[in-house]
Amino acid sequence: MPQHNSVTITDVQAAQERLLGIAHCTPVLTSRIVNDRTNSQVFFKCENFQRTGAFKFRGAYNALLQLSAAQKQKGVITYSSGNHAQAIALAGKLLNIPTTIVMPDDAPAVKQTATRSYGAEVILYNRQETNREELAQNLAHARALTLIPPYDHPHVVAGQGTTALELIAEVGQLDLLLVCCGGGGLISGCAIATKALLPNCKVIGVEPELADDATRSFHSKTLQTVKNPDTIADGVRTPSLGKITFPLVLHYVDDMVTVSEEAIISTMFFLWERLKIVVEPTGALAAAALLEGVVKAPHARIGVIISGGNVDLAQVGKLFS
Secondary structure (H helix, E strand, O other): OHHHOOOOOOHHHHHHHHHHHOOOOEEEOOOOOHHHHOOOOEEEHHHHHHHHEEEEHHHEEEEEEOOHHHHHHHHHEOOOOHHHHHHHHHHHHHOOOOOEEEEEEEOOOHHHHHHHHHEEEEEEOOOOOOOHHHHHHHHHHHHHHEEOOOOOOOOHHHHHHHHHHHHHHHOOOOEEEEEEEEHHHHHHHHHHHHHHHHHEEEEEEEEEHHOOOHHHHHHOOOOOOOOOOOOOOHHHOOOOOOOOOHHHHHOOOEEEEEEEEHHHHHHHHHHHHHOOOOOOOOOHHHHHHHOOOOOOOOOEEEEEOOOOOOOHHHHHHHHHH
């Protein structure tokens, strides 16, 4: 297993240079209501305003930019429920690299449509019957494509870490950073960046109760898995942390917690209604831990990563009814 030094702050800073002028420097929002409710100072890093509507563009572009000329010419393949899919598709379009995306057939329609709109070939599969990693690896081998996984890749992790670099550059000192966790790419990168710049800042990962594999892995120090968890947070339905991200999470992250489906929905509703921003269920995870009192840090400066805003509007009524 790779050690925790597979990605360093130098890699994250190099990724930031590559992304300059390409990725959006996303806004940081504050809310007096949130500050009063939590008795703390909260800074929301809004990656729902990132290109393709989620943080994933950072890692995708950083990874594709570093491919060899031959790899770029042949193209890349990945598997994703949506946000990494769109990110790879757009990065490929910008860099003139052909992209193939393996997506579950029940991925939100908005994410499938957006992925195709960037010029990617989309191959759908039934998540109950097919292992997406095996399908993608077989296609990569057959077509001589480079596989860029959604989180377990050092260049992807480094790119995602630029989210925290930007947040800290804008707001300065933080006592706590809350980050959602699926496969661990975002939280690994953000924890590496945060611990390098603010060694005393605690980093806490947040998962749905129904997809708590990373939380169990963190506390048991042994990699745990989950199969097709039935959570509305479709961005974190990953089977487990990766070979690269698991050691990074163990080394850099201070704690992992979980939130209920009800907490995710109520937090989504709160963010839509009070902050006036569109946030997808996965994007609301970190905020849910704070707003629902799972994590309490009074009189603290708290960073919260809003990871994405790609909501299937046709489905929203069902959530809020």
